[in-house]
Amino acid sequence: MNRYLLRLLAVVAIVVALFSCEDEGYLNSPDAQLRFSADTITFDTIFTTIGSTTQRFTVHNPYGENILVSRIRLSGGDFSSFRLNINGEVGNEVYEIEVPARDSIFIFVEVTIDPNGQNLPMVVQDSIEFTTNSNIQNVQLIAYGQDFKLVKGETVKTTTWTAEKPYLVYDYAYVDSTSVLTIEPGTRIYFHKGAGLYVKGKIKANGTFQQQIQFLPDRLEDSYKNVPDQWNGIVLFSGSHDNVFNFCVIKNANIGLQVGTIENEGYASVKLTNSKIENMAYAGLFAIKSKIYAYNGLIANCGFYAVALLVGGEYEFYHTTIANYWGNFSTKARSTSSLVLSNVLIIKDSKGGSTTYSGDLGKATFGNSIIFGNNTQEIELGNNNKNEFNFLFENCIMQVADTFNTSNKANYKNVWKGVKYDPLFIDPYIELNYQLDTLSPAKDVGKLEFGEQFPLDILTKDRTGDSGPDVGAYERIERKNGR
Structure with a gap:
């Protein structure tokens, strides 16, 4: 009896509100239609139990009279995974919302998805129902959820991370000096703001072209897909040897991959192949007195340095594209x-003093590679004239000033420098596509020996099928019609 009475009172209240509209100057036509800035609000993959970012849309009154929306509610009610803020009022059901003539109100939506124990993404749906003059309209809500394995401030012993479910790292994951972290092909590792992966032991991240290993931030909405500085990055401490990153993607951190640490003895070493490091606030690849062997790599779009090789070390880069067109994410x-x-590296302290570190650059070889960007001088050399300083650019396109001296054949063999040798990437600014245009001067000018040593490019295209290997990570193969 009480439930019936409550329902009756609610109906009476709505009817009274509707009839009072005319007295208060509201549009009371049953044909009145609100207009929405979107008819469906979609949330990209959301980790279960982790709340989403807030999305919003507008509800517009196109008429010359005010409209009173008698009710706005989530169809799923209190059992819904979604939450609403209706023009500043928090609640999943709100009555009598006025929308002024030819004006709009805002609806803000968030979602938190409960785990279901499954590995595959799940879909959660609901709708927002608007009742105006007995006329009902709906905006659909869709969210995709994903269960995960949480790693929070954890010391990782020898183990294998699998592709069964993604990993979500909070604070840090630390691989101690006696342990090996093996990561299977297809594994996805997401990092919360401020989190990082720190390795004193070893990491073996060996993906495949079809199943690449991804190191990404945990904000998966489309608006975050190329935003840097969302997590700290990966650090290989000095003393960490024989690390492997093959067919890996590292994106949107502060420093993508740091190899070596100044405060630790010894060096770090890594084999970095068929991998991409993109959109870093500070540096893509930052190495200190270490050893790196790399080929088929893309290192792009970094706020300071794409690649910094400091305090000496030994480095080899073949068919590498270093492309820095920073600017989309910062006015600086x-x-x-x-x-x-x-x-050499000089570190200044807060008291005005400084500490100088130096080491022999035993080798820094760049073969069949591209070093280009939107600055006039994209290569900087720092030699203290005390330690060894050995480097070689061979069959490389380089963005340097015309005054940059490349006459020493011990350091430069078959190099093309300056803006007239712009490699003509397809779209380095918007789509961040660093493949070569059909008119690129990087086509077919690579050293044949390097092309035969690395016959497949980063996309597994054959470098040996035309008149010569292209320089950089990508091979341009023309179709018969020239496209």
Whole structure:
């Protein structure tokens, strides 16, 4: 009896509100239609139990009279995974919302998805129902959820991370000096803001072209897909040897991959192949007195340095594309070079003093590679004239000033420098596509020996099928019609 009475009172209240509209000057036509800035609100993959970012849409009154929306509610009610803020009022059901003539109100939507124990993504749906003059309209809500394995401030012993479910790292994951972290092909590792992966032991991240290993931030909405500085990055401490990253993607951190640490003895070493490091706030690849062997790599779009090789070390890069067109995410222009080679590092302290670190640059070889960007000088050399400083650019396209001296054949063999040798990437600014245009001067000018040593490019295209290998990570193969 009480439930019936409550329902009756609610109906009476709505009817009274509707009839009072005419007295208060509201549009009371049953044909009145609100207009929505979107008819469906979609949330990209959301980790279960982790709340989404807030999305919003507008509800517009196109008429010359005010409209009173008698009710706005989530169809799923209190059992819905979604939450609403209706023009500043928090609640999943709100009555008598006025929309002024030819004006709009805002609806804000969030979602938290409960785990279901399954590995595959799940879909959660609901709708927002608007009742105006007995006329009902709906905006659909769709969210895709994903269960995950949480790693929070954890010391990782020898183990294998699998592709069964994604991993979500909070704070840090630390691989101690006696342990090996093996990561299977297809594994996805997401990092919360401020989190990082720190390795004193070893990491073996060996993906495949079809199943690449991804190191990404945990904000998966489309608006975050190329935003840097969403997590700290990966650090290989000095003393960490024989690390492997093959067919890996590292995106949107502060420093993508740091190899070596100044405060630790010894060096770090890594084999970095068929991998991409993109959209870093500070540096893509930052190495200190270490050893790197790399080929088929893309390192792009970094706020300071794409690649910094400091305090000496031994480095080999073949068929590597270093492309730095920073600027889409910051109003501050980049004043640094994309590639820095140095046998010295000076660190200043807060008291005005400084500490100098130096080491022999035993080898820094760049073969069949591209170093280019939107600055005039994209290569910086730092030599203290005390330690060894050995480097070689061979069959490379380089963005340097015309005054940059490349006459020493011990350091430069078959190099093409300056803006007239722009490699003509397909779209380095918007789509961040660093493949070569059909008119690129990088086509077919690579050293044949390097092309035969690495016959497949980063997309597994054959470098040996035309008149010569292209320089950089991508091979341009023309179709018969020239496209």
